[in-house]
Amino acid sequence: MAFSLGIDASTQSVSAVVIDLDTGTFVYESSINFGQQLPQYKSPNGFLNGAVEGEVYSNPLMWLDALELLLADLKAHCDLKQIKTISGAGQQHGSVYLNADWAEAIGTLSPSQTLSEQIKPCLSRINAPIWMDTSTGIECEEIASAIGGNEKVCTLSGSICVERFTGPQIRRFFKSSPDAYAQTSRIHLVSSFICSILSGTDAPIDTGDGAGMNLMNIQSFDWDAELLEATAPDLESKLPELVPGNTSSGSLAPYFTEKYGFDSEVSISVFTGDNPSSLVGAGASAPGKVVISLGTSDTYFAAMPNVVSDPNGYGHVFGNPSGGSMSLQCFLNGSLAREAVKDHFNYDWDQFTEALTSTAAGNDGNYMLPFYGQEISPRYHGAQPILVGSDAFKKGELPKASIRACVEGQFINMKVQTDWMEMRPKTLYITGGASSNDAIAQILADVFQAKVQRLFVSGSVALGGAIRAAQHNLDYDLSELEATFCKKNPACIEPNQESAPAYSKAITAISKILSEL
Numbered sequence: 405m406a407f408s409l410g411i412d413a414s415t416q417s418v419s420a421v422v423i424d425l426d427t428g429t430f431v432y433e434s435s436i437n438f439g440q441q442l443p444q445y446k447s448p449n450g451f452l453n454g455a456v457e458g459e460v461y462s463n464p465l466m467w468l469d470a471l472e473l474l475l476a477d478l479k480a481h482c483d484l485k486q487i488k489t490i491s492g493a494g495q496q497h498g499s500v501y502l503n504a505d506w507a508e509a510i511g512t513l514s515p516s517q518t519l520s521e522q523i524k525p526c527l528s529r530i531n532a533p534i535w536m537d538t539s540t541g542i543e544c545e546e547i548a549s550a551i552g553g554n555e556k557v558c559t560l561s562g563s564i565c566v567e568r569f570t571g572p573q574i575r576r577f578f579k580s581s582p583d584a585y586a587q588t589s590r591i592h593l594v595s596s597f598i599c600s601i602l603s604g605t606d607a608p609i610d611t612g613d614g615a616g617m618n619l620m621n622i623q624s625f626d627w628d629a630e631l632l633e634a635t636a637p638d639l640e641s642k643l644p645e646l647v648p649g650n651t652s653s654g655s656l657a658p659y660f661t662e663k664y665g666f667d668s669e670v671s672i673s674v675f676t677g678d679n680p681s682s683l684v685g686a687g688a689s690a691p692g693k694v695v696i697s698l699g700t701s702d703t704y705f706a707a708m709p710n711v712v713s714d715p716n717g718y719g720h721v722f723g724n725p726s727g728g729s730m731s732l733q734c735f736l737n738g739s740l741a742r743e744a745v746k747d748h749f750n751y752d753w754d755q756f757t758e759a760l761t762s763t764a765a766g767n768d769g770n771y772m773l774p775f776y777g778q779e780i781s782p783r784y785h786g787a788q789p790i791l792v793g794s795d796a797f798k799k800g801e802l803p804k805a806s807i808r809a810c811v812e813g814q815f816i817n818m819k820v821q822t823d824w825m826e827m828r829p830k831t832l833y834i835t836g837g838a839s840s841n842d843a844i845a846q847i848l849a850d851v852f853q854a855k856v857q858r859l860f861v862s863g864s865v866a867l868g869g870a871i872r873a874a875q876h877n878l879d880y881d882l883s884e885l886e887a888t889f890c891k892k893n894p895a896c897i898e899p900n901q902e903s904a905p906a907y908s909k910a911i912t913a914i915s916k917i918l919s920e921l
């Protein structure tokens with residue numbers, strides 16, 4: 405028997421999927437929710453807001469404690485000796501800062517202590533800024549101006565300078581805490597940090613996740629000297645090596661063999677970003693398929709047949725872990741905005757769903773851009789939804805209309821903002837926490853007038869890790885793995901053609917609001 409394990413170190417949880425490569429079956433799926441299972445970190449949604457507006461960070465020790473809970477759960481439910489290979493992914497852009505002790509600590513992890521106990525003394529910065537952080541506007545301007553403008557930054561790195569990207573985050577740390585920056589000898593992404601821990605070695609960053617830093621040159625797939633220089637001093641020596649996604653990161657550290665009972669020889673492939681991994685796990689690594697992830701963030705992404713970039717600068721070009729590039733648009737106000745409107749009316753998900761099924765397409769002209777926090781597609785710095793419609797709707801007296809307006813506004817904004825990718829999809833593959841909601845999926849189908857199909861597994865990110873590991877380390881064929889494990893649920897959600905005129909009117913109205921922001 406050969407099992408492959410995929411791990412997803414995400415914003416609100418760390419999850420795993422184990423697949424059996426011989427029988428083509430799923431062995432086990434597990435997830436540890438940070439807020440629920442590690443309440444001592446006081447991060448109900450996996451993150452904390454900083455003292456300064458826009459700062460959002462997580463405690464990397466919480467991720468390590470969650471990893472241990474996850475592995476203990478796997479041990480209790482499946483035969484870990486059968487796992488031959490591991491890979492995975494992390495939430496993109498987040499960064500972990502480590503001092504000179506890291507190099508030795510990572511190679512000598514002792515099973516008599518926890519991971520967090522051993523890594524704590526290696527942190528040169530207690531908190532890891534994550535992708536939700538929007539505090540680096542000034543640093544983005546500084547980097548862009550040093551390079552000669554955002555157009556050039558975009559040509560070099562695939563994106564204009566973006567607040568949540570790792571380069572601007574590093575620059576802000578260097579400026580605000582120069583001593584701690586000087587004591588930092590290694591800066592990891594979430595993906596390469598977790599991969600380092602598992603392999604007991606200082607792991608490289610893959611070009612898929614590396615593209616989300618404003619530091620990698622998208623032509624050479626290497627660190628860009630000009631961007632490094634514009635970001636912070638001595639940066640190259642603090643960054644791991646950049647490698648393609650099919651690179652090995654050695655084998656599982658003895659810590660895990662001894663503590664959890666894994667086999668002594670388990671190969672590891674470098675980790676990648678959650679979105680690039682989801683592209684593989686959704687079976688969409690060849691161009692032509694669009695995947696929409698409705699997780700903490702909503703993301704829309706696709707493997708790119710031709711490299712095009714977003715003229716507005718909100719979208720991104722990342723590396724496709726299967727080769728070539730992928731385009732991605734990220735919406736900060738995803739699940740947490742849907743939750744904000746749900747919680748505002750003290751509804752549960754069933755009542756939220758009923759509100760969607762009992763209201764009509766186009767919402768009688770009541771529209772919302774549900775920007776409950778800052779938005780990145782488009783850039784918007786308010787923290788209140790934008791409302792257009794009747795007085796009662798604007799005063800919040802129509803709970804059902806508010807709920808429909810939130811979801812319609814999210815998907816109409818998504819359609820408008822992703823037009824630059826020129827995908828015109830006939831089918832949308834959906835994944836992530838909110839994808840299980842039929843009423844949400846129906847509105848998505850209607851707004852895009854495209855069929856919506858779900859994956860069988862909820863965790864396409866972790867599955868992407870398990871598939872990549874099997875392909876790279878055990879020589880399994882990618883298209884066969886995709887055909888076996890990335891099956892879609894045949895029950896599709898068809899677009900309701902009668903809703904098309906109402907949505908065309910809503911798209912015109914919301915585009916007008918967007919153009920006036």
Ligand code: ADP
Nearest residue numbers: 414415416417699700701739753836837838841
């Ligand atoms: P991430 O991987 O980014 O941590 P997930 O993909 O696990 O997030 O999605 C978590 C989100 O799923 C929750 O924040 C919640 O809002 C959403 N969710 C869970 N169940 C439902 C539901 N029935 N309807 C809509 N959204 C849901």
Ligand code: XUL
Nearest residue numbers: 495496535678701703734
């Ligand atoms: C992508 C992005 C988010 C994170 C967390 O650019 O910021 O999707 O990867 O999921």
